[in-house]
Amino acid sequence: xxxxxxxxxxRGVRLIGAAQRSAASAPSAASAPxxxxxxxxLPDGSSLVPVVRIGEYVRLGQVVAWSxxxxxxxxxxxxxxxxxxxxLRDAIGMSARMPAIVIDNDGxxxxxxxxxxxxxxxxxxxxxxxxxxxxxxxVGLGGAAFPTHLKLAPTPSTPVETLVINGVECxxxxxxxxxxxxxxxxxxxxxxQVMLHIVGAGRCVIAIEADKPEAIAATRTAVKAxxxxxxxxxxxxxxxxxxxxxxxxxxxFGTQVPAGGLxxxxxxxxxxxxxAAAIATLIRTGEPLVSRLVTVTxxxxxxxxxxxxxxGTPLSHLIEECGGYTPDITRLIAGGMMMGxxxxxxxxxxxxxxxxxxxxxxxxxxxxGPAMPCIRCGDCAEACPSHLLPQELxxxxxxxxxxxxxRFGITDCIECGCCDAVCPSQLPLVSVFGAARxxxxxxxxxTERRDLARQRFNAHxxxxxxxxxxRQRRLKERRPAGRKDE
Amino acid sequence: xxxxxxxxxxxxxxxxxxxxxxxxxxxxxxxLSALLAESVMLALRREPLQPSLGxxxxxxxxxxxxFALPPLAPWWxxxxxxxxxxxxxxxxFGGLGRNLFNPAMAGFALLLLTFPAEMSRWSMPxxxxxxxxxxTDTLTTIFTGVPPVAWDAISSAxxxxxxxxxxxxxxxxxxxxxxxxxxxxxxxxxxxxxxxxGLGLLGLRIIRWPSPVSMLAAVVVSAGLLNAIDPGTYPGVxxxxxxxxxxxxxxxxxxxxxxxAASHRGRLWFGAGVGLLTVVIRSWTAYPDGIAFAVLIMNxxxxxxxxxxxxxxxxxxx
Numbered sequence: 149x150x151x152x153x154x155x156x157x158x159r160g161v162r163l164i165g166a167a168q169r170s171a172a173s174a175p176s177a178a179s180a181p182x183x184x185x186x187x188x189x190l191p192d193g194s195s196l197v198p199v200v201r202i203g204e205y206v207r208l209g210q211v212v213a214w215s216x217x218x219x220x221x222x223x224x225x226x227x228x229x230x231x232x233x234x235x236l237r238d239a240i241g242m243s244a245r246m247p248a249i250v251i252d253n254d255g256x257x258x259x260x261x262x263x264x265x266x267x268x269x270x271x272x273x274x275x276x277x278x279x280x281x282x283x284x285x286x287v288g289l290g291g292a293a294f295p296t297h298l299k300l301a302p303t304p305s306t307p308v309e310t311l312v313i314n315g316v317e318c319x320x321x322x323x324x325x326x327x328x329x330x331x332x333x334x335x336x337x338x339x340x341q342v343m344l345h346i347v348g349a350g351r352c353v354i355a356i357e358a359d360k361p362e363a364i365a366a367t368r369t370a371v372k373a374x375x376x377x378x379x380x381x382x383x384x385x386x387x388x389x390x391x392x393x394x395x396x397x398x399x400x401f402g403t404q405v406p407a408g409g410l411x412x413x414x415x416x417x418x419x420x421x422x423x424a425a426a427i428a429t430l431i432r433t434g435e436p437l438v439s440r441l442v443t444v445t446x447x448x449x450x451x452x453x454x455x456x457x458x459x460g461t462p463l464s465h466l467i468e469e470c471g472g473y474t475p476d477i478t479r480l481i482a483g484g485m486m487m488g489x490x491x492x493x494x495x496x497x498x499x500x501x502x503x504x505x506x507x508x509x510x511x512x513x514x515x516x517g518p519a520m521p522c523i524r525c526g527d528c529a530e531a532c533p534s535h536l537l538p539q540e541l542x543x544x545x546x547x548x549x550x551x552x553x554x555r556f557g558i559t560d561c562i563e564c565g566c567c568d569a570v571c572p573s574q575l576p577l578v579s580v581f582g583a584a585r586x587x588x589x590x591x592x593x594x595t596e597r598r599d600l601a602r603q604r605f606n607a608h609x610x611x612x613x614x615x616x617x618x619r620q621r622r623l624k625e626r627r628p629a630g631r632k633d634e
Numbered sequence: 635x636x637x638x639x640x641x642x643x644x645x646x647x648x649x650x651x652x653x654x655x656x657x658x659x660x661x662x663x664x665x666l667s668a669l670l671a672e673s674v675m676l677a678l679r680r681e682p683l684q685p686s687l688g689x690x691x692x693x694x695x696x697x698x699x700x701f702a703l704p705p706l707a708p709w710w711x712x713x714x715x716x717x718x719x720x721x722x723x724x725x726x727f728g729g730l731g732r733n734l735f736n737p738a739m740a741g742f743a744l745l746l747l748t749f750p751a752e753m754s755r756w757s758m759p760x761x762x763x764x765x766x767x768x769x770t771d772t773l774t775t776i777f778t779g780v781p782p783v784a785w786d787a788i789s790s791a792x793x794x795x796x797x798x799x800x801x802x803x804x805x806x807x808x809x810x811x812x813x814x815x816x817x818x819x820x821x822x823x824x825x826x827x828x829x830x831x832g833l834g835l836l837g838l839r840i841i842r843w844p845s846p847v848s849m850l851a852a853v854v855v856s857a858g859l860l861n862a863i864d865p866g867t868y869p870g871v872x873x874x875x876x877x878x879x880x881x882x883x884x885x886x887x888x889x890x891x892x893x894x895a896a897s898h899r900g901r902l903w904f905g906a907g908v909g910l911l912t913v914v915i916r917s918w919t920a921y922p923d924g925i926a927f928a929v930l931i932m933n934x935x936x937x938x939x940x941x942x943x944x945x946x947x948x949x950x951x952x
Contacts, residue, residue, distance in 0.1 A: 394948060394949065405949050406949050406950075406951075407947065407948070407949035407950045409949070520689065521729065521730045521732070522731045523691075523730065523731045523891050524892050524894075524896060525891040526891060526896060526897070526901075529945070530898075533948070534947060535945050535946060535947050535948050536945075537897060537944065537945065539896055540896060540940070555944075557947040557950075560948060560949065560950070
């Protein structure tokens with residue numbers, strides 16, 4: 149893999165040869181494994197609560213876990229069969245073992261009879277459709293897994309003018325968005341129209357990277373066929389991280405999303421192409437989110453391809469579907485080459501956030517030499533899409549200087565890894581920044597708690613003093629007149 | 635780092651053609667001294683010799699310093715300057731990446747202040763010198779400090795020296811320039827060599843455009859302005875660009891990432907400051923060339939420049 153700083157208006161990097169073994173065939177459905185493990189982990193480290201018991205028979209599309217505090221969306225059985233265990237299991241991207249519901253697949257795919265399609269969505273209110281989307285367990289399929297109904301929920305103060313359907317692959321090498329647009333563009337556009345109806349936006353821009361001509365052609369054909377004047381296609385140059393929500397909005401509209409704000413603040417809502425297609429399936433068939441497209445790539449797998457995979461499928465099963473490992477596999481990665489996480493083993497299960505699995509060989513990975521001192525060359529600053537000065541952040545991070553870190557905008561770091569990839573001194577910048585950011589959060593919370601405790605203590609002392617004074621005053625009043633204080 | 639050294643080759647070739655084999659010998663002396671100083675300092679700081687010794691940064695410092703020395707300067711001049719640069723300007727500040735001052739320029743400034751006589755005996759271009767010193771003669775001169783013929787026969791003032799002292803004797807600028815024309819053409823050739831190497835560095839994206847462009851622009855504007863006001867006292871823009879260390883400073887010194895500002899905007903300010911100060915020092919102070927002092931002064935301003943030129947972060951108001 150070769151990394152160069154992107155030139156032009158946008159900040160970022162170009163990655164050449166990043167696990168780009170393309171699969172030209174249409175995404176086929178991976179076979180359902182004999183046993184699945186649906187992880188209840190949510191991205192924030194909390195977990196869903198199971199609503200089924202061990203031994204219970206569940207049908208395809210039946211709710212098996214939900215979130216009582218509405219932090220996440222419900223999770224549905226992706227096959228029919230018996231719940232054989234509810235236990236702690238390793239989950240992708242989680243440092244601790246998380247609860248998971250294990251289902252023994254009976255292979256009959258018996259559908260939950262409660263799954264009903266929506267006949268004509270245009271007759272339904274936004275609230276009703278949002279409730280359906282929430283009940284359908286639909287989350288952002290670009291990788292962040294933010295609940296879609298929350299992102300689409302109406303906010304009167306910030307009306308949505310534009311819906312952006314993000315077809316810019318978040319990292320090079322991942323192909324699920326590309327494949328979806330090539331072969332399911334019609335479905336994606338239907339989902340986009342449903343979302344336009346919900347948010348009441350006047351236009352919808354489908355953003356596609358310039359290096360995906362087939363996806364562009366297929367989407368354009370589908371837009372023409374849809375005959376909807378609100379839909380249009382925008383071509384985005386190929387660089388990383390063009391698919392980042394904020395970076396994409398800056399490119400498309402020339403406006404920046406305010407720090408700490410949301411795309412809504414500039415009248416935009418972004419949704420991934422996969423999310424749009426999932427909404428289409430939900431409305432048309434009533435089927436909730438029980439499967440997703442996953443790209444399996446890297447030189448360490450025999451036949452790289454993009455597959456439609458049931459949630460809960462073990463990665464080992466997925467690799468077998470792609471012809472198994474090649475002898476020189478060195479590392480298994482969930483996610484892309486830039487932001488992906490190395491996995492300890494392949495018994496982990498596909499979750500809603502799993503868009504890519506890379507079976508990497510030494511040739512896929514960038515060899516990392518020993519870290520050398522920073523020479524302030526500034527390559528990192530040139531590559532940073534958030535316009536930060538990573539060389540300064542690094543200095544302050546090493547010195548554990550929280551004030552300096554805050555001043556140079558550590559909280560605006562999106563941890564994309566561009567600085568890391570271009571650093572000639574091979575400094576582990578992104579992991580240092582990640583750690584510094586989390587430490588800063590911990591320190592801030594600690595400081596807040598301390599301040600709160602101090603405030604409470606001060607208020608308490610003050611209250612006591614006031615009470616004391618009041619008591620003395622009353623005492624003085626009650627004393628018989630004429631008698632003098634000594 | 636090694637590519638930086640490679641990009642100095644065209645200028646070194648021009649230098650050898652005009653002034654004889656002095657420069658390569660000075661580079662070797664300075665490099666050995668720098669590597670020795672680097673090893674001693676790493677050992678004193680209890681740090682491993684590798685990879686610091688092999689990163690080539692000490693060699694670049696030594697080579698740049700050697701370029702600024704008179705080709706026939708005694709060996710201990712290069713050795714002292716190089717060792718000072720590594721020990722004081724680099725390691726006492728914390729080593730590579732932490733130094734405030736450009737080490738080569740700090741070493742050069744020390745030499746200029748402590749050994750003014752040795753530092754001003756610049757070689758006469760071979761074409762006009764009455765004696766041609768071969769490799770052995772050059773080596774003997776550097777190591778014994780005694781040339782085979784009188785110094786006057788082989789040394790001459792640099793064009794900047796000539797202008798600087800010539801004007802004091804009452805000669806007009808034009809007369810002085812005519813007298814030093816051969817030396818100046820030598821200087822033009824090495825400047826072209828530097829330019830070639832500098833463009834190579836830019837092309838390979840080893841250095842970035844802001845510092846050299848803004849520094850040269852500042853020299854052009856300030857020198858041009860002075861020349862327009864009083865052409866009899868202040869030499870023209872081309873003279874400033876092609877004499878002394880102007881181009882070396884622009885492409886090899888002001889671009890040192892460690893001692894320049896962090897952001898593009900900051901680097902523009904840094905370069906402009908160096909360019910302006912260079913012309914100011916050349917025009918009105920006791921020193922004929924000003925690159926070294928201009929760089930060192932601007933190095934001092936880098937923390938301030940960095941503070942004032944933090945780029946606007948995505949999504950934040952200006």
